[in-house]
Amino acid sequence: MSVRFLTVVTTFLIGYFFLAPGIQLFGQDEEFKASKFVLEHIKDSHDWHILTTKQGKHVSVPLPIIVFSKHSGLNIFLSGKIAHGHNYKGFEMGHSTIMKTNKKGEEVEMSLEGKVVEVDGHGDLVAEGLPLDFSITKNVFMMFLSIVTLLVVFLGLARSYKKAGIKEPRGLQGFLEPLIVFVEDDIAKPNIGEGKHLKFMPYLLTVFFFILINNLMGLIPFFPFGANVTGNIAVTMVLALCTLVITTFSGNKEYWKHIFNMPGVPIWLAPIMIPVELLGVFTKPFALMIRLFANITAGHIIVISLVSMIFIFKSVFMAAPAMVMVVFMDMIELLVAFLQAYIFTLLSALFIGLAVPEHHHD
Numbered sequence: 001m002s003v004r005f006l007t008v009v010t011t012f013l014i015g016y017f018f019l020a021p022g023i024q025l026f027g028q029d030e031e032f033k034a035s036k037f038v039l040e041h042i043k044d045s046h047d048w049h050i051l052t053t054k055q056g057k058h059v060s061v062p063l064p065i066i067v068f069s070k071h072s073g074l075n076i077f078l079s080g081k082i083a084h085g086h087n088y089k090g091f092e093m094g095h096s097t098i099m100k101t102n103k104k105g106e107e108v109e110m111s112l113e114g115k116v117v118e119v120d121g122h123g124d125l126v127a128e129g130l131p132l133d134f135s136i137t138k139n140v141f142m143m144f145l146s147i148v149t150l151l152v153v154f155l156g157l158a159r160s161y162k163k164a165g166i167k168e169p170r171g172l173q174g175f176l177e178p179l180i181v182f183v184e185d186d187i188a189k190p191n192i193g194e195g196k197h198l199k200f201m202p203y204l205l206t207v208f209f210f211i212l213i214n215n216l217m218g219l220i221p222f223f224p225f226g227a228n229v230t231g232n233i234a235v236t237m238v239l240a241l242c243t244l245v246i247t248t249f250s251g252n253k254e255y256w257k258h259i260f261n262m263p264g265v266p267i268w269l270a271p272i273m274i275p276v277e278l279l280g281v282f283t284k285p286f287a288l289m290i291r292l293f294a295n296i297t298a299g300h301i302i303v304i305s306l307v308s309m310i311f312i313f314k315s316v317f318m319a320a321p322a323m324v325m326v327v328f329m330d331m332i333e334l335l336v337a338f339l340q341a342y343i344f345t346l347l348s349a350l351f352i353g354l355a356v357p358e359h360h361h362d
Contacts, residue, residue, distance in 0.1 A: 034308040042228045042300045044139045045114065046079040046093070050223060058084065061223055063141060067091065069118050069131035079135075082116070090118050090126070139235065142227035146213045154209075183208050187346050191353040200352055203246060207239060208345040215296065215337030219330060230340070231297035233289065240285035243348040248281070251355040258357075284351050288344060295340050299333045 040049070048061040062080035069075065072090065081088035085095075094112025116133055118126045136144075153172065160173050188197035188204055214229040229235055259277040306325045310318045 034312060037308055038301055038304045041304050044137045046135055046137055048138055048223050064136045065116060066134040067116050067131040071126045091116055138227045139229050139232050142229050145224060150209055187349050191349040196356055204345050204349055208341050211344055212341035219333055228300055230292055231300055233293045236289045236293040240289035244285040247351045247355045254357045255355045288347055292340055292344055299336055303329050
């Protein structure tokens with residue numbers, strides 16, 4: 001009974017919050033653009049769209065716009081003031097493209113879609129160019145939310161350990177302790193080594209739970225959740241850079257010797273092998289970045305594409321099979337949420353372990 005109830009509730013929530021933006025299409029001649037619908041849900045934005053009514057009215061939660069312009073200085077206001085083509089103090093949301101000169105002196109086209117731009121009284125971009133944007137976007141807000149959640153949970157967990165001492169874990173502590181032990185015993189120790197792993201446990205635990213909680217929050221289809229944080233390549237790039245920096249600065253003599261003087265390799269092959277090994281230093285974190293970004297984004301695209309089938313065929317009879325497939329894919333995405341956190345942490349531990357190898361004496 002509980003499983004059936006959970007399925008009904010999940011289907012309703014997914015149906016309501018994913019389908020609401022497209023409900024106004026029924027009974028109208030407006031063409032439904034699936035690609036635009038999908039991209040609007042997976043990309044970052046300056047507001048949190050909730051739904052669109054049948055009358056075409058958009059209901060959204062505005063987020064803070066923080067921009068610094070050489071022309072007008074620092075400006076802070078809510079995104080609602082420049083939403084849907086409005087202008088506020090010379091700022092508006094860009095919807096076109098401009099030609100810019102790159103470092104090579106070539107004219108290239110740059111899209112202003114979704115960017116905050118500053119215009120003059122005639123609607124033209126000011127001469128100073130685009131303002132510096134420090135806004136709290138949907139992804140940034142979600143990251144702050146996940147960070148606060150992690151701090152509250154783990155600081156509370158630490159206090160409970162201090163008070164209880166060595167006792168049987170209970171409640172939230174009992175749920176999280178197996179995950180912490182799993183990261184230590186099955187990820188850190190086998191790949192980094194007994195004893196040496198303790199130095200890197202704070203990072204591995206942080207990256208594991210940060211990815212996991214953002215993956216799980218991204219599956220909840222209503223405010224303040226549902227942002228595609230780990231499906232944003234800028235976020236995965238920073239996480240991969242953290243692994244690269246830790247690996248590089250933790251590398252011991254054996255690690256660098258393996259790169260610049262590989263044992264058993266003829267000297268005449270060194271000019272070929274050294275660049276290959278150095279390239280491998282950067283391709284490893286690059287693979288981390290792409291793997292997490294691609295898997296999470298693909299999952300969101302599949303789910304929203306299944307929802308789009310209802311509006312493509314413009315038939316309520318597609319709702320039932322589409323929602324069944326969406327719920328099934330959400331169950332798969334729940335598995336992927338844990339799996340991708342595990343894979344990123346595992347590979348990070350593996351790369352760190354390769355940088356701190358033991359010196360083997362003959």
